[in-house]
Amino acid sequence: MEDWDDDEFVSTGSGRFDRPTSASVWLGFIVVFISFCLLPESCFTWSEALWRTHQRLRREMLQLLRLSARGPVFKLLAGCLQPVLTLLAGCVRACSCGRLSSRCRPPHSLCAKASGPTEVMLIWTPLRLPNAFHDERYVIAWRPHSDSGEPLDLPWTEQLIDSNLYGTAQDGRWGTLVDGLPEAACLRVRLCSVNRLGRSKWSHEEVEVITLALLQEDGRPVQRPACARTRMVSAPGIQLCLQCSTPLSAKKCSRTHAKVACRPIFGPDCPHGPFCERCRNRVSEQALPCCVCRGLVDTWVEPAKPLQPAATSSVAALNSS
Ligand SMILES: [Zn+2]
Numbered sequence: 263m264e265d266w267d268d269d270e271f272v273s274t275g276s277g278r279f280d281r282p283t284s285a286s287v288w289l290g291f292i293v294v295f296i297s298f299c300l301l302p303e304s305c306f307t308w309s310e311a312l313w314r315t316h317q318r319l320r321r322e323m324l325q326l327l328r329l330s331a332r333g334p335v336f337k338l339l340a341g342c343l344q345p346v347l348t349l350l351a352g353c354v355r356a357c358s359c360g361r362l363s364s365r366c367r368p369p370h371s372l373c374a375k376a377s378g379p380t381e382v383m384l385i386w387t388p389l390r391l392p393n394a395f396h397d398e399r400y401v402i403a404w405r406p407h408s409d410s411g412e413p414l415d416l417p418w419t420e421q422l423i424d425s426n427l428y429g430t431a432q433d434g435r436w437g438t439l440v441d442g443l444p445e446a447a448c449l450r451v452r453l454c455s456v457n458r459l460g461r462s463k464w465s466h467e468e469v470e471v472i473t474l475a476l477l478q479e480d481g482r483p484v485q486r487p488a489c490a491r492t493r494m495v496s497a498p499g500i501q502l503c504l505q506c507s508t509p510l511s512a513k514k515c516s517r518t519h520a521k522v523a524c525r526p527i528f529g530p531d532c533p534h535g536p537f538c539e540r541c542r543n544r545v546s547e548q549a550l551p552c553c554v555c556r557g558l559v560d561t562w563v564e565p566a567k568p569l570q571p572a573a574t575s576s577v578a579a580l581n582s583s
């Protein structure tokens with residue numbers, strides 16, 4: 263009987279294989295095993311035993327994949343492949359000139375920090391779309407408002423933003439510095455995204471900026487000028503969740519206010535809403551469901567009257583000086 267040498271190459275010079283190596287046997291077995299698991303269930307309707315075997319093998323293969331995904335080898339492979347794929351997507355995005363982009367969606371989590379008497383740092387987060395080749399830029403618009411929050415009949419001044427102050431931040435946030443705003447004015451700043459397919463809607467949040475004068479009444483420059491004041495406000499027609507500040511459109515604001523069982527001790531002026539669906543479910547699941555004012559929630563109702571978009575107390579006053 264001949265010895266079976268696993269490491270021996272068994273291909274002849276003419277390309278004919280005399281004996282399979284153990285590696286090719288294992289490879290063939292794995293291919294057959296994966297092919298068998300990937301076959302649709304409808305192929306085994308004629309045999310219950312075969313169907314059960316197929317289901318069991320498929321479950322075990324999925325479990326094996328799940329465990330492998332947590333292992334160091336898979337993480338190492340993913341760590342090596344991710345930069346390559348990111349670079350490849352960036353090249354395709356640049357070469358396509360935005361032709362592979364999806365339709366823009368409004369950015370969210372807009373916030374602001376004043377950095378001078380007429381300068382504001384804006385920070386926002388783009389909405390992630392399931393398209394690796396999506397490309398977009400942003401338009402910042404501002405215009406004066408009255409101190410009472412009423413819009414003045416003035417056009418918006420727009421500024422195109424195509425570079426991120428944060429560079430390629432891992433969390434995907436964008437930032438830019440808006441300077442040259444009018445002195446001693448109350449302004450509203452809003453944001454949208456834009457690409458070849460057009461603009462998105464405006465952000466659900468707006469920033470109210472109160473800039474300061476650079477000159478004193480006698481015409482001399484202000485010594486050590488303070489920073490402008492900023493606060494977050496909701497866009498017209500948009501309310502924010504009382505608990506998590508998620509923007510809520512008018513359509514989603516029905517039955518989102520809590521009716522408390524008794525008058526709360528803390529926050530007697532609390533409107534008890536609106537709550538987003540997630541917060542409402544979370545509050546309802548509590549043993550003693552409470553509003554943010556600690557009032558015991560009895561039931562959920564529609565608001566007695568449509569609330570005017572108001573300044574958010576939870577995210578407001580990012581910068582008060
Ligand atoms: Zn919420």
Ligand SMILES: [Zn+2]
Pocket residue numbers: 526529532533534535553554555556557
């Ligand atoms: Zn309340």
